[in-house]
Amino acid sequence: MIYKAENKLIEELLNKPESGMGYQIIEAKRPFSRRREMFVVYNSEMVVELEDGLDFYKKHPADESLVAEPPVTYGDKISLTGIDVIKPRREDTGSIAGELSEKRRYTNGKAALDNALVNASGKDTFVRLSAYYNDRRIDTVNKKLRPGSYTTTLADYLECKKQKDNPVDRYALPNVQPIAWAFYIEPKASDTYQEGIVQPANGRNGGGLEAFFARGTSDHTFLKTTIY
Secondary structure: OEEEEOHHHHHHHHOOOOOEOOEEEEEEEOOOOOOEEEEEEEOOOEEEEOOOHHHHHHHOOOOOOOOOOOOOOOOOEEOOEEEEEOOOOOOOOOOOOOOEOOOOOEOOOOOHHHOOOEEOOOOOOEEEEEOOOOOOOEEOOOOEEOOOEEEEEHHHHHHHHHOOOOHHHHOOOOOOOOOOEEEEEOOOOOOEEEEEEOOOEOOEOOOOEEEEEOOOOOOOOEEEEEEO
16 A cells, blocks of 8 residues: 655654665554554655565556656555664675676675765765655755765766666666656765665665765755756
8 A cells, every 4th residue: 555654754754864765664653553564665755565575566566657747646644653764785795896797787895884984075976866856855945965865976877877777776776666857966075975886675686886975965065956
């Protein structure tokens, strides 16, 4: 079942880190229930039950047309308590460098969360890919990336486009919705992030580059939005 998160839940999810670029896998309880359940949440708004796991969800893609343009028709609204974000599976498979496959995906290396914080150069651009034009991880008021958000590098995004690679597989997303939008961010030299290689997850291969901004980015670092 697909639900629309209530406003309070949206705000709570936005204050928690992502599991990967554009999604959160969470464990939580419904009001007045003692049973903890798993859900995948897209854009801090679309909440999908995962009683049978991600494999079941992908075999029964009830939301093939949910790209937020036109607006999504959800089921009932939902509120949740005791939310824990499930961290992505990670394996210590070597250095960040790894080896490049035919489609210029990295075949080994550490995930972003396994690598040390580094400062941005103040010149490099990062790209966040999304199925949603109103990606909630982009703070359009202060023009910045919200804390706890993932992106990829501009170079890896361009390579993905050049190779006509599937971004859902490259960045190991649970999406059945296609990637439709690209958001460009240029962090300041005072901003910090962790960079690594997307690990296999959600039945996807991964292998793209990922960057995790635990503290988000400074004001006025969001540059523009383009069609993917």
